[in-house]
Amino acid sequence: MGLFDKLKRAFGGGQAEAKPESEEKVVAENPAPQAEVESTPAAVEPAPEEKTKADRAEVNQESVETESEPEVEVAAPTPVQPAAVEEKVAPKPAQEVAANEETKRYERGLAKSRKGFGAKINALLANFRSVDEDFFEELEETLIEADVGFETAMKISDQLRDEVKFQNAKKKADVSDVIVEKLVDLYEAEGENEDNQLHFATQGPTVFLFVGVNGVGKTTTIGKLAHRYQAAGKKVLMAAADTFRAGAIEQLVEWGKRVDVEVVRKPEKSDPAAVVFEAVKKAKEEDYDLLLVDTAGRLQNKVNLMNELEKIQRVITRELPDAPHEVLLALDATTGQNALTQAKQFGEVTKVSGIVLTKLDGTARGGIVLAIRNELHLPVKLVGLGEQMDDLRDFNPEEFVYGLFKDLIAQR
Numbered sequence: 001m002g003l004f005d006k007l008k009r010a011f012g013g014g015q016a017e018a019k020p021e022s023e024e025k026v027v028a029e030n031p032a033p034q035a036e037v038e039s040t041p042a043a044v045e046p047a048p049e050e051k052t053k054a055d056r057a058e059v060n061q062e063s064v065e066t067e068s069e070p071e072v073e074v075a076a077p078t079p080v081q082p083a084a085v086e087e088k089v090a091p092k093p094a095q096e097v098a099a100n101e102e103t104k105r106y107e108r109g110l111a112k113s114r115k116g117f118g119a120k121i122n123a124l125l126a127n128f129r130s131v132d133e134d135f136f137e138e139l140e141e142t143l144i145e146a147d148v149g150f151e152t153a154m155k156i157s158d159q160l161r162d163e164v165k166f167q168n169a170k171k172k173a174d175v176s177d178v179i180v181e182k183l184v185d186l187y188e189a190e191g192e193n194e195d196n197q198l199h200f201a202t203q204g205p206t207v208f209l210f211v212g213v214n215g216v217g218k219t220t221t222i223g224k225l226a227h228r229y230q231a232a233g234k235k236v237l238m239a240a241a242d243t244f245r246a247g248a249i250e251q252l253v254e255w256g257k258r259v260d261v262e263v264v265r266k267p268e269k270s271d272p273a274a275v276v277f278e279a280v281k282k283a284k285e286e287d288y289d290l291l292l293v294d295t296a297g298r299l300q301n302k303v304n305l306m307n308e309l310e311k312i313q314r315v316i317t318r319e320l321p322d323a324p325h326e327v328l329l330a331l332d333a334t335t336g337q338n339a340l341t342q343a344k345q346f347g348e349v350t351k352v353s354g355i356v357l358t359k360l361d362g363t364a365r366g367g368i369v370l371a372i373r374n375e376l377h378l379p380v381k382l383v384g385l386g387e388q389m390d391d392l393r394d395f396n397p398e399e400f401v402y403g404l405f406k407d408l409i410a411q412r
Contacts, residue, residue, distance in 0.1 A: 103399055109385030110403035113366025118407045120146050121179065125172045136161060139179070147336040148183070149371025156182050180405050187370050187401065194379045196395050198354075199325050205237075205283040206290050207316055207323040210356075211309065211346055212330035213297040214245055217358035217384065221330055222292045223255030224392040225382075230261055234289040239279035240265040241272040241312060242296045252294055259389075272296065273311045280319045293324070306349045313350070328381065330356045331372075334363040343376050354381035357395075361386050366404055 107114075124142045128135065136157050143153035159182050200206040208225070212218045219242075226236045238256055240263055242248040249265050256263035264279035276293055283291045295312065298305050316323045329352045331339040339357075346352060360366055360383050369380055380395040 102393070102396065103402065105385050105391070105393060106396065106399040106403035107406070109361040109383070109391070110366050110400070112361070112364045114404055114407050116364025117146050117367060117404060121176060121408060125176055128172055128175065131175065143367075147365040147367040147371060149337070149340065149368075149375045152183075152186065152370055152374045155186060155374070159186075176408055180408050183370065184401055184405065187373060187397075190374045190377070191379075191397055194373070194397075196354075196379045196381055196397065198381055198394070200290075201320075201322060201325055204320060205280075205288045205323075206325050207280070207283075207293065207320060208290070208326045208328060209293045209295065209313065209316070209324040210328050210330060211295050211297070211350055211352070212356075213342055216297070216330045216332040216335075216342075218297065218330040218356075219248070219251050219255065219294055221328075221356050221358060221382065221384070221392060222252065222294055223259055224389055226255070226261045226290075226292055227259040227389050228392070229290050230259055235287065236261045236290045236292065237279060237283050237288045238263045239276055239291060239293045241275045241279075242294050243268060243270045243272050243275060244296055244298070248294070248296075272308055273315045276312050277315050277319070280316055280323075284319065302345065302349065309350045326381075327351055327353045328356050329354070329378075330358055331368075333357050333360045333365055333368055333384075336363075336365040336368055337371070339368055340371055340375065343372065343378065347376070347378075352378060354379050356380075356382040356384075358384040360384055361391070366400075369400060369404075 120142050124138055127138075139160070140153045140157045143156060144150055148156075156179070160178060163178055163182060198208075210218050210222055222238060226238055230236045238252060238261055240249040240252040242252075243266065246268075249268060253263050253265060255261075264275060264282060266275050266278070272295065279291055279293065282288070293312070293316075295309060296305060313324065313327075327350055329343060329346050331342060333339065335342075343352070343355070355372055355378050357369065357372075357380050372378055372380060383393055383395050383400075385391045385393055
């Protein structure tokens, strides 16, 4: 089942909220014997006195599948009381609860983007009279304004010309569905072999190298990621290799104090590669699990920055041949199309393995994720969905699609 079909099933079918894929699989593999039980688990009627063994075994099977609940005894001499049945059916597995919480995070984090994107599409359809050339020109402009990227807008417009006729779409809702379907299908197709996972060393310390212009939230991302892995029991080290920007070292040191992670630093205007050398050496000698390296972002002086980053990577690779294990480019989602320009320029400077998209919750320009995937073919690996420490999340492509498009589907 494609992403659009899942969207349609989750929202177009009249359900209140999206089901994560894990929940869909549970329902598909373990269908409830009665429609009432599947739709409202808490409303299961208590077993009567004469309940058959088969019925009691069925209740027992449900309790076994719920890992966190004790097993119901089949041979119990007394009937199951109402409260007991509710206690054993109502609680959800921890995995399902976590999936639902992640869905809610994306819905909250993409609220502005979802509202802005939906408003643009609805404004286009408000003036909808017929699917003619004027309509497709307006559609292209609307999609570009929604920050999905120029190339993406052109592809969608071209595909829709044939698809709208093929599906005989005449109503506004039908045309809107075709637009969303094509956006989702293109997004899914471009990410078919995409690797959104962060990669770690099989032995020795893992090194993440962070690049990006000043002010995009790079240092904050490093601090939050250090907190995540520190809390997970990893031994984490940070390196302040942005030695020329005023206050950059102090900012990372402050984050180190906040999350209780040590920072390797040298005086301002020191050689960044020397800082990284000391950090890698310390990480190896003291058995650190993860080294997070902050770097300069002086894109206006590209030649010097390129030489600096190349030198840093040579130092890392000389000490750890498989490192850096990730080169993560931090982009500010609020900058929209400017983020694409930055990504292309940094792609010329260093070999970027993934994108960290910051401040996604603070902008209506979430469509930039579509442009990054469709035009740059770079995987988004981390997204900032809020200001709290744990709001830096691993990127989930399906949750992103649900969070961005659900209102357009839910209105049907």
